[in-house]
Amino acid sequence: MRTFFRYLSLVLLLTCAMVFAGCGNASPTGEEKEIVLAAGRDLSPGEKDPYYSTVILKTWESLVGISDDGKVMPMLAESWESNAEKTEWIFHLKKGVKFHDGVSFDAHAVCENFYRVTHMGYKPSSFYGYLVSRIYPGLVRYEADDDYTLHLYFERPVPMLIYRMAGWGSAMFSPASFDRETGDFTKIAAGTGPFQIIDRKADDYTLLSRFDGYHGEKAKAKRIRIRVITSAEARYSAMRSGEVQGVLDLGGLTPMMVRELMRTGDFSVDSAHSTISHYLSVNGGRFPFSDERMRRALDLAIDREKIVKYYFAGFGTPTRSFLNSTNPFSRPEPPVYDPAEAKALAREVLGDARCEVKFLLPQYGAERYPYKVISEFLQAELKDLGLDVKIVMVDGLTSRKMMKEGDYDLAIGTRGLGNLDPTSLLREFFHSDGATNLASHFCYANPKIDAAFDALTHTYEIEDRQVLYHEIREELLLHPAVIPLLEDENLAVCSKKITGYHAAVYGITLDKVAWKE
CATH class of the missing domain: 3.40.190.10 (Periplasmic binding protein-like II)
Structure with a gap:
């Protein structure tokens, strides 16, 4: 009997030990339990990317932020002012802020960040490539007036500086986490955001x-x-x-x-409402879209309402405006669908003949959006214009190469807003020597638009600049270069x-x- 009780005691001890061991390895509950989210691409490209990770992970913050509804707002800079000529800007920095690695955020740290971006040259990114002259054109010098005051000096007026800096343009990182000469991160980037990357x-x-x-x-x-x-x-x-x-x-x-x-x-x-817009690139360097009447026909022949309703399940805003309406200098432009006028314009160009056009479908876009069915929809719709659309799916690199060489007629894609200043984006696409205009073979030249961009270089008041942006938008509606489809959600x-x-x-x-x- 004594042996039996000893055996029973041993069993009870082992059972308790297993129970307590199980309690020690129990699944975490509440806030301790990990939340798992999914993305279609790496949102933390790492050391070579100018930001290390995307802004949406909230690991870093900028001097000037963008609110959840797309407005400029103070972030690490609490306030700012400029001289009348807009050649000097002073930023008053938030106090009591630490980077994830314990380094204090102050004017010295900000100056180190400016040293980094002014010395690293152009840095490509999975998000928005960084070149300091795009954000801070004509920056002469930067200095700390005191521990929490930053002073920027420019060789010419920069009236849109705050809009350029918003979000991606003024990201701040701990100086201990990057190489100030190359701009590369030497370890996981330390920002000031509510989250830090630990692995x-x-x-x-x-x-x-x-x-x-x-x-x-x-x-x-x-x-x-x-x-x-x-x-x-x-x-x-x-x-x-x-x-x-x-x-x-x-x-x-x-x-x-x-x-x-x-x-x-x-x-x-x-x-x-998203900053992403969907649009068709058009090769203006070869027939038939070298004729503006065919570009206008294309603009009128596309039923944007149907694309949003059936292929985006209603999540989107049909528009004819290239500049996304989340930008403070834009507005939605209701679509115009007029197939009869479109046919008449196309007939002026083609007569009774038909024309085969090459439609590029980039693979990366088709993986994210319903581009395949949209391209097939357009293929059917454009038959009435005398256009026989040949859809060619290609990878991103091949797509860019073919567009640069002019080996396409139409291509579908997206464009986002890297900051809230529309000047560089619009100029890039629609000025006669704009980088994307040339690289994508739009071959677009509009003297009125070129003149508006020239005027913007010496127009400093925001209200006056708004007038010039409106003139550019109106010219693009009358004389289209690309064909906007919708604004995403x-x-x-x-x-x-x-x-x-x-x-x-x-x-x-x-x-x-x-x-x-």
């Missing part, structure tokens, strides 16, 4: 952790893992299975996939098990995301 594997995942030393409201979630899942179908399946709790970034899910998820009742969907799709997941102009409200209690 990453290229093209696989980025692991974010809440930065408890954040100067503002702390992030709700303790850890968020951003997985790279390149296939939209795989992201959709991962959402259905519960493998991931949400998707983010451009074209996270096609609108049709979003609609299917909504029908299950297990997912929440929020949308916000940013779709934030998540499991109903999490909360705070809302769409913003850029990304989602990541710092508000948390498990539901």
Whole structure:
């Protein structure tokens, strides 16, 4: 009997040990549990990228920010002013801010960031390539007036500086995390955002952790893992299975996939006006689109309302304006659909003949957006204009090469806004010597638009500049160079098990995301 009790005591001890061991390895609950989101590309390209990671991960902040609804707002700079000539700008910096590595944010750190960007030359990016002269044209010098005051001096007026700096243009990083000569990061970039990157594997995942030393409201979630899942179908399946709790970034899910998820009742969907616009590039250097009448016919022949309704599931705004209306200097331009006038213009160009046109379908775009069905829709619609569309799917590099060589007629693609100053974007596309105009073989030359850009160089008042931007937009409606289709919507799709997941102009409200209690 004594032996039996000894045996029973041993069994009880072993059982308790197993129970307590199990408690030590129990799955974390509440804020401790990791949230997993999916993106179609690596949102933290790493050391060679000028930003290290995208702004939507909220790991870094800028001097001048962009609000969730797309407006300029103070961020690391609390306020600013300029002289009357707009050649000197003074920024008053926020106090009590630390980078993730413990380095203090102050005017010295900002000057180190300016040293970096003025010495590193052009740096390509997965997001927006960085060249200091694009953001700070004619920058002569930068200096600290005191510990929390930055002074910038320019050789000529820069009236749009604040709009140029907003968001990507004035990103700040700890000087201890980058090489000030090359601009490369020497370790994980240390910003001042509500999240910090604690681990990453290229093209696989980025692991974010809440930065408890954040100067503002702390992030709700303790850890968020951003997985790279390149296939939209795989992201959709991962959402259905519960493998991931949400998707983010451009074209996270096609609108049709979003609609299917909504029908299950297990997912929440929020949308916000996006800075992304979809448009057709047009080769103005060869027949038939070298004739402006055919470009006007193309503009009138496309039923943009139908594209948004059937292929974007209503998530979008049909427009004829190239400049996205999230920009403070633009506005939506309602589409005009007039197939009869389009046919008449096309007949003036082609007569009774038909013309084969080469339509480039970039593979990267087709993976994010319903471009394949849209191109097939356009193929059918343009037959009535006497155009026989040949769709050619190519990779991104080949697409850019063919466009530069003029070996195409039409191509579909997207364009976003790197900052809130429309000048450089519009000039790049529509000035007679604009970089994209030349590189994409638009062959567009409009004397009135060139004159408007010349006038912008010595127009300093914002209201007067608005008039010139309006003149450019009006000329593009009358004499199209490219064919805008629609403005996109940013779709934030998540499991109903999490909360705070809302769409913003850029990304989602990541710092508000948390498990539901």
